[in-house]
Amino acid sequence: MAKHGFKRASILPGFWPTFGYSVLYLSLIVLVPLSAVFLKTATASWAHFWRTISSPGVVASYKLSFGASLAAAAVNVVFGLVVAWVLVRYRFPGKRLVDALVDLPFALPTAVAGIALTSLYTEHGWIGRWLAVVGIRVAFTRLGVFVALVFIGLPFVVRSVQPVLEDVDPQMEEAAASLGASRWVTFSRVVFPLLRPALLTGFAMAFARALGEYGSVIFISGNMPMRTEITPLLIVTRLEQYDYAGATAIALVMLVASFALLLGINLLQWRSRRYAEAA
Amino acid sequence: MRPRTDAARHDPALLRYGLIFVALLFLGLFVVLPLIAVFAQALEKGWGAYWAAITEPDALSSIRLTLLAAGIAVPLNLVFGLAAAWAIAEFQFRGKNVLITLIDLPFAVSPVIAGLIYVLMFGAQGWFGPWLNQHDIKIIFAVPGIVLATVFVTFPFVARELIPLMQAQGTEEEEAALVLGASGWQLFWRVTLPNIKWSLLYGVILCAARAMGEFGAVSVVSGHIRGETNTMPLHVEILYNEYNFAAAFAVASLLALLALVTLGAKRLLEWKMRQDYADFTATEGAEG
Numbered sequence: 001m002a003k004h005g006f007k008r009a010s011i012l013p014g015f016w017p018t019f020g021y022s023v024l025y026l027s028l029i030v031l032v033p034l035s036a037v038f039l040k041t042a043t044a045s046w047a048h049f050w051r052t053i054s055s056p057g058v059v060a061s062y063k064l065s066f067g068a069s070l071a072a073a074a075v076n077v078v079f080g081l082v083v084a085w086v087l088v089r090y091r092f093p094g095k096r097l098v099d100a101l102v103d104l105p106f107a108l109p110t111a112v113a114g115i116a117l118t119s120l121y122t123e124h125g126w127i128g129r130w131l132a133v134v135g136i137r138v139a140f141t142r143l144g145v146f147v148a149l150v151f152i153g154l155p156f157v158v159r160s161v162q163p164v165l166e167d168v169d170p171q172m173e174e175a176a177a178s179l180g181a182s183r184w185v186t187f188s189r190v191v192f193p194l195l196r197p198a199l200l201t202g203f204a205m206a207f208a209r210a211l212g213e214y215g216s217v218i219f220i221s222g223n224m225p226m227r228t229e230i231t232p233l234l235i236v237t238r239l240e241q242y243d244y245a246g247a248t249a250i251a252l253v254m255l256v257a258s259f260a261l262l263l264g265i266n267l268l269q270w271r272s273r274r275y276a277e278a279a
Numbered sequence: 280m281r282p283r284t285d286a287a288r289h290d291p292a293l294l295r296y297g298l299i300f301v302a303l304l305f306l307g308l309f310v311v312l313p314l315i316a317v318f319a320q321a322l323e324k325g326w327g328a329y330w331a332a333i334t335e336p337d338a339l340s341s342i343r344l345t346l347l348a349a350g351i352a353v354p355l356n357l358v359f360g361l362a363a364a365w366a367i368a369e370f371q372f373r374g375k376n377v378l379i380t381l382i383d384l385p386f387a388v389s390p391v392i393a394g395l396i397y398v399l400m401f402g403a404q405g406w407f408g409p410w411l412n413q414h415d416i417k418i419i420f421a422v423p424g425i426v427l428a429t430v431f432v433t434f435p436f437v438a439r440e441l442i443p444l445m446q447a448q449g450t451e452e453e454e455a456a457l458v459l460g461a462s463g464w465q466l467f468w469r470v471t472l473p474n475i476k477w478s479l480l481y482g483v484i485l486c487a488a489r490a491m492g493e494f495g496a497v498s499v500v501s502g503h504i505r506g507e508t509n510t511m512p513l514h515v516e517i518l519y520n521e522y523n524f525a526a527a528f529a530v531a532s533l534l535a536l537l538a539l540v541t542l543g544a545k546r547l548l549e550w551k552m553r554q555d556y557a558d559f560t561a562t563e564g565a566e567g
Contacts, residue, residue: 006372006373007370007371007372007373008370008371008372010369010370010371010450011454011457011458012369012370012450012453012454012457012466013457013463013466014365014366014369014463014467015366015369015370015372017362018361018362018363018365018366019362019366019370019372021359021362022359022362022363022366022367022378023378025355025359025362026359026363026378026381026382029427029430029431029434030381030384030385030431030434031381032400033396033397033399033400033431034384034388034396036396036399036400036405036406037392037395037396037399040399079301079302079305082298082301082302082305083302083305083306085298085302086298086299086302087302089288089290090290090295090298090299092299096546098302098303098306100542100543100545100546101306101310101311101542102306102310103542103545104310104314104538104542105310107488107492107538107539107541107542108313108314108492108534108535108538109491109492109493109494109511109512109531109534109537109538110390110492110494110495110512111492111494111512111513111515111516111531111534112317112492112512112515112531112534112535112538113313115317115515115519115527115528115531116313116314116316116317116528116531117313119316119320119524119528120312120313120316126312126316127308127312150309151309151310151313154309154310170288173288174288183290183291183294208387211389212387212388212389212390212391212392213389214389214390214391214494214495214498215390215494215495215498215512219519232389232390232391232392232495233391235389235391235392235395236391236498236499239395239398239499242404244398244399244402244404247395248395248399251389251391251392251395254389254392255388255392258387258388258389259387261387262380262383262384262387266380
């Protein structure tokens with residue numbers, strides 16, 4: 001960078017208007033409103049803040065939100081890898097349609113997903129009635145929260161693994177096979193390590209999305225206090241009671257968790273890029 | 280002809296069929312079945328009831344509000360996306376990566392918090408609450424709040440499609456046009472825009488789909504006033520909570536159709552982008 005200035009010289013026009021407008025718009029829509037959460041908390045008393053975020057109902061919601069999000073992201077790592085593998089490596093009729101459908105959880109409005117999943121998993125639903133026979137209840141239980149979060153996180157792992165798997169050099173597997181490695185050894189020792197950063201990124205993204213998810217969960221969870229209330233729901237109930245300070249305190253905990261995850265995901269991507277460039 | 284190296288990548292037939300079966304079962308249970316359920320339940324009481332549910336006044340007003348919110352949010356975020364991509368891709372400056380990360384911020388925030396922040400700013404007890412009250416301006420529990428929340432949750436879509444593409448395309452073409460005497464606007468309309476048109480359209484479609492489907496953020500700021508501040512997803516929720524399932528799924532089916540159109544458009548645009556890229560590399564090769 002020339003002379004340690006802010007911007008490197010360029011003959012192209014329009015830097016200051018576009019840069020200025022971007023920063024202004026970003027500040028007005030995102031940064032200033034988000035800072036309200038931090039400033040609002042700063043004006044409340046520490047004792048009240050602590051009492052809010054450590055009350056039994058709120059702690060129970062952290063456990064459910066974190067636990068179900070972790071479990072759903074883990075399930076998506078396993079099945080997402082299988083789906084990505086099948087889509088990249090095999091040929092079968094209807095493959096392009098299947099590939100397109102993977103994105104449905106991104107595209108389907110969360111409220112629609114929520115009521116659709118609920119109707120499937122109630123005792124009279126298409127899936128729920130068979131699970132009821134073996135005594136498993138999904139709708140209005142914690143299991144229901146997990147099911148909704150699996151749905152919402154489904155595309156992340158598939159879409160982060162797919163391009164990496166497509167780029168795996170065939171010669172590596174060829175070399176492993178010619179050295180006498182079995183298919184499983186080739187996969188676990190050669191292919192899997194190449195996919196690991198993408199799997200981890202997909203996991204973190206699915207987890208982050210699941211933590212904040214609201215629309216698809218609140219229908220199927222039944223929202224029973226202490227049992228099936230997720231953390232975002234508690235923010236909404238506090239707001240409905242005009243308890244702004246309480247809602248903001250819980251929101252701050254969630255924001256800190258999300259920002260930590262975002263930082264982690266960026267570090268992961270930065271590391272895997274550096275790894276790819278070095279290779 | 281399949282290349283010979285594929286022999287080493289060939290999985291045994293049993294494993295192949297097994298994995299395909301597992302993948303299809305998983306997607307069938309978690310994606311296809313919910314989708315079918317939406318349409319099946321929407322039509323449970325016949326086409327007449329379906330038509331009545333989506334044409335009753337409250338449903339129509341929710342459709343109008345949804346289109347209005349998307350109609351404001353998409354152009355705003357389109358202009359921002361173009362401005363941000365131009366500044367980021369065409370110039371080198373300090374803190375660029377910080378700016379890129381900040382643009383993605385709305386994706387990392389729970390939709391509920393996206394609604395909350397505007398309540399803290401403009402709600403009755405918020406920063407500007409008393410002032411707005413004095414001047415009789417309503418933002419929260421009114422249409423402006425819904426638009427703001429929609430703008431927030433769809434904020435990054437256009438920018439994040441354009442930035443990587445324009446960074447990859449580099450600045451040579453623009454610089455050449457400038458040397459040949461093009462003005463700034465000519466540069467944009469004749470050189471940059473044709474290169475990014477499909478990605479731009481793709482970003483706009485994703486942005487519009489999310490704008491129309493947003494639930495959590497809009498729910499917090501809307502106040503759920505029937506016929507006034509209900510968007511389509513909120514109308515679905517109300518009908519569902521009133522045990523009016525067929526009507527709830529009828530309105531939901533419109534949103535599901537929108538999702539399917541989005542997926543179709545995505546496929547088409549990806550194909551277009553690949554084609555453009557193939558043309559681009561072909562001409563590069565012919566020139567070189």
